[in-house]
Amino acid sequence: MFEVSADRSQSNAEKYSKRQKLFGTNDVLPLWVADMDIDTPNFVLNAIKKRLEHPLFGYEEMPTSAFEAQIKWMKKHHGLILKREDMFFSPSVLTSLNLSIQTFSDEGDEIIIQTPVYGAFANSILKNNRTVLENPLLENKGDYTFNFKDLTEKINPKTKLLILCSPHNPVGRVWTKEELLTLASICLKHHILIIADEIHCDLTFQKHTPFASLSTKIAQQTITLLSPAKTFNISGLAISSINIANKTLKEQFTKNYQAIYLGEGNSLAHVAFEAAYTHGEAWLKLLKVHLLKNIASLEQQLKEKKSKIKFKTPEATFLLWLDCRALHLEDEALAQYFIDKKLGLSPGITFGTGGTGYMRLNIAVSTKALKYIKL
Ligand SMILES: Cc1ncc(COP(=O)(O)O)c(C=O)c1O
Structure with missing residues (x-):
């Protein structure tokens, strides 16, 4: 169900349209705004379609x-x-x-x-x-x-x-x-x-x-x-x-x-x-399984690479709070580090005190898109 998702790059999605402004390039997978690159469920789309039948x-x-x-x-x-x-x-x-x-x-x-x-x-x-x-x-x-x-x-x-x-x-x-x-x-x-x-x-x-x-x-x-x-x-x-x-x-x-x-x-x-x-109940259950799978996959990737980047599995949300302090990069250089990997993340400093050295990554993507997240 979450294998692929619709292309949002031409749909006024803020996550995509602001890439140049925020990251200096459009060539990043946008993992910053907290919405999902996962299609809105059918029961919602169907309700909208039904309403559209009334002119x-x-x-x-x-x-x-x-x-x-x-x-x-x-x-x-x-x-x-x-x-x-x-x-x-x-x-x-x-x-x-x-x-x-x-x-x-x-x-x-x-x-x-x-x-x-x-x-x-x-x-x-x-x-x-x-x-x-x-x-x-x-x-x-x-x-x-x-x-x-x-x-x-x-x-x-x-x-x-x-x-x-x-x-x-x-x-x-x-x-x-x-x-x-x-x-x-x-x-x-x-x-x-x-x-x-x-x-x-x-x-x-x-x-x-x-x-x-x-x-x-x-x-x-x-x-x-x-x-x-x-x-x-x-x-x-x-x-x-x-x-x-x-x-x-x-x-x-x-x-x-x-x-x-x-x-x-x-x-x-x-x-x-x-x-x-x-x-929404049944779909939400499946969504959570998918999100946990994505999270586990990223955890595995960091482990295999013996990466200096760490995160705790979140108890909620599709947002990963990446502890990048061991990279010893200033915040600007840290943001650039991910842009160079073609990833557009939210800098930790935008979250106030305690955010320096961190980046927030949105893991709510399809299985296909997940393959492009290489930390
Ligand atoms: C904690 C929190 N509150 C509010 C919002 C924004 O909500 P809305 O789009 O309904 O204004 C966000 C979006 O990321 C959020 O994470």
Whole structure:
């Protein structure tokens, strides 16, 4: 099923179109953006085709059945209870994140991120004139954990929000219930609101615990951002959800949400979203097997070559966090090292503190494309 995938080079795929700009050449296999070079599953494509049979694309609202499909999925797969009245449509998790920052903090406030982490977190904070408060993860031989001591010491009256990446991009952690409970207790104690970005929650190789499922009290202090985009490769359709259980926060959010008017998404995205959450289970199982096979194959390659590059098998995501520190290259030279191997990766430094000497590689490719990844 995942032997080959469609050629994306002529389809406006950002991963391909920005190669010259980012890598100085088009002659690289793009393994940077976190979408998959794996075809969107047929049950999603079929739902879109069916919708296309209806020859009219006037205004639509996001159907209740689509929200219900996500509610059912999240309950069944993650034990998270969502309620329709707490859910908002958003075209992307980053839109939701920026709007949450604007709603729940003021200019000059501090927002915690746990680096190395998805670079758009810091950008979103800075673009909204807030201050990034880095609480770097602790690393030990490739294993990453939260640094609660550092977190507790850094929190001050200006600290308002914590953006949690769960599961974590790029280090691939699925945070345990115990880790999340400790994090929650610190946030509750200091009245810090948690924005839980759980976009990668379905691409997990072990059990994911939604932050808002930890307790009712914690759910009341959490904004959960969810999306089928990564899992079913539909980022280009621009659809996701924002979930806010706390009544006061929801009212506050609704004001800003209405003030910018995001609309209710597009007709094709609605049916794709619903189909993904309704029919996705069996395909997702197969996808995970494929991803693990790709990961194992790359591990084997590094072993056979006695490479100085190392990585820990991720607990989630199709992203490999390559530890290249033993190559002793400056970050710019390190990026060039991979470009010379015709590979376009994401430099570790774009993920903040803790990223120097690392590169992130997207392993979500077909079996055929995998053969071109030679580290
Ligand atoms: C943790 C995380 N959040 C958000 C996004 C972007 O999501 P969206 O395209 O829905 O804005 C990504 C994409 O890589 C991501 O890894």
